[in-house]
Amino acid sequence: MSKVGIITDSTCDLPIEYIKKHDIGVIPVNVIFNDEEVRQPIFDLTNEEFYRRLVAGEDIKSGVSSPKIFKETIDKQLEKYDEILLITLSSKLSAVNQTAHLVVKQFSYENVTVIDSLCGTIETGLVVLLAARKLAEGKSKQEVIKYLEKDIIPNVHLISYAATLKFLRKGGRIGRLTHLMGTVLNIKPIFHIQDGEIVSPGRVMLWQNIEDAIKKLMAKVAGKQKEELVFVAHSGNPERCQKLIDYFKALPNAPKEILMAEVGPAVGVHVGPDTIGFVWVGEYSDEWFKEL
Structure with a gap:
């Protein structure tokens, strides 16, 4: 049987111990401080340093790595593996997936399969870790692809809130009016990633009530998960x-x-500090938010 490896991008926010344990290749999504480009925390930048500089008000943006970096990461993994699963964050949130497809096509990597997770941050990380565990069990590349596309990606969910809407507004994720109302009234929307895009199920909470809302949603999820692995x-x-x-x-x-x-810098630049979210595979309903 072919030896199969995994590559993902650094927005997956998968803890470093799991990246090392499963020998996962990581394509950095770079963070740019005042036109100075640095790579994600597992390379050059710690999360602590990033959030300190973000809160201090530095001009920070994120950017997709060059095709050269994609190629170098793929080539390094192909030194150890016969085939590669390259799992990216949602194609609707970033150009990472598009760049991966372009590199695979340009350099004729017939043994590299690009998968759009339709997820963001640790939601992608959950997909990646579940795939890695299936490969460790001896599943083939095609079996893992079928598992992800049929059982996992359609059923993986992320619910989160942001302590401030400033960074979502700056990155164009929300409009000016939503940002103004949230700031003046101290209300925060709860977000969900649906079909690869960030949406709000229409529920906003006062800041002091937000954690109670998250707890109620966790209670809704408990017992409805299809996989026993969950990230907070x-x-x-x-x-x-x-x-x-x-x-x-x-x-x-x-x-x-x-x-x-x-949450690392590539995602943190958009959501800011003090965000909390959780990710699971299983049932989900917009109706849950009406009971908060």
């Missing part, structure tokens, strides 16, 4: 994240494996 992610607030993990674990029918992840 944060951007610079591990203590708050751990409290939510402890709450999630104590729920009846809670997922058996609830892991913490930290």
Whole structure:
């Protein structure tokens, strides 16, 4: 059987221990400080340093790596593996997927398959880790592709909130009026990634009530997960994240494996500090938000 490796991009925010354990290649999505380009935290930049500079008000943007970096990452993995699954964040959120397709086509990588996760941040990371675990079980490349496309990608969900709408507004993810209302009234929308795009199910919460809302949504998910692996992610607030993990674990029918992840610079530049979200594979309904 062919030896199959995985490549993803650094917006997946998968904790470094899982990247190392499964030998996952990572294409950096770069962060640009005042026209100075640096790579994601597993390369050049720690999350702590990034959030310090973000809060300090530096002009920060993110950018897709050059095709050369994509090619170098693919070639390095092909030194160890016969075939590659290249799993990217949603093609509707970034040009990473498009660039991956262009590089694979340009250099005729017939043994590299590009998969659009239709996800963002640790939601992509969950897809990647589940794929890596299936390969570790001895599944073939085609079996893993079928598993992802049929069972995982259509059923993976992310719910999150942002402590400030400033960075979502700056990155064009929300409009000026939404940003103004959220700032003046201190209300925060809860976000969901649906069909590869960031949407709000129409529910906004006062800041002081936002964590209670997340807990109620966790209670809705418990028992409805199709995979026992779940991530709870944060951007610079591990203590708050751990409290939510402890709450999630104590729920009846809670997922058996609830892991913490930290949102890195490539995504953090858009959501800002103190964001919390969680990701699972299973049932989801917009109706849940009407009960908050």
